[in-house]
Amino acid sequence: MAHEQIWAPWRIGYILGDKKLAEPEQPLELLPGADPECFLCQCVGDSNDRERLTVCRGKNTITVLNRYPYNNGHILVSPQKHHSRLDQLDEPTLNEITQTIARMVAVLEEVISPQGFNIGLNLGEASGAGLPGHLHWHIVPRWNGDTNFMPAVAGIHVIPQSLEALWELISEALAKS
Numbered sequence: 001m002a003h004e005q006i007w008a009p010w011r012i013g014y015i016l017g018d019k020k021l022a023e024p025e026q027p028l029e030l031l032p033g034a035d036p037e038c039f040l041c042q043c044v045g046d047s048n049d050r051e052r053l054t055v056c057r058g059k060n061t062i063t064v065l066n067r068y069p070y071n072n073g074h075i076l077v078s079p080q081k082h083h084s085r086l087d088q089l090d091e092p093t094l095n096e097i098t099q100t101i102a103r104m105v106a107v108l109e110e111v112i113s114p115q116g117f118n119i120g121l122n123l124g125e126a127s128g129a130g131l132p133g134h135l136h137w138h139i140v141p142r143w144n145g146d147t148n149f150m151p152a153v154a155g156i157h158v159i160p161q162s163l164e165a166l167w168e169l170i171s172e173a174l175a176k177s
Helices: 009-016 039-045 091-112 149-154 163-176
Strands: 054-057 061-065 075-079 116-121 137-142
Touching: 039 061, 054 091, 054 163, 061 091, 061 163, 075 091, 091 116, 091 137, 091 163
Parallel strands: none
Antiparallel strands: 054 061, 061 075, 075 137, 116 137
């Protein structure tokens, strides 16, 4: 059986637990109640959207590419404020989250043509939330057959596009809409 190598250098940060980015050029402008160690709070407080992989900012929400994606195009939609419970969100924020999810699905359909999506929220650490203190919804594009032999045999997911290239495509599509 022939073996092929899959090069995914961006994964080493996740494997080694290095989730810190380079120090921002300007001090972060964190919102009241923000957690300085929370990467979503850092994205809200940092205007360098390209470095933070932030693709969209709303009045109450922020949308970022998942730095350690399950699949190509994996996006996180989050309230800007650091909340861990659904009952802490006001109606305008909940509405904006829903509208943002719908908009991101449309943009992803346009730029990478998935055949379906997994969309969900892991509420609390026991549910698998990697960041239980800051609510965020996952949008994971799916294609027929994307669960092939690689995950089952080798524990490997193949993601064929760089985060930077995807950031460009999504940013261009959002600028047009």
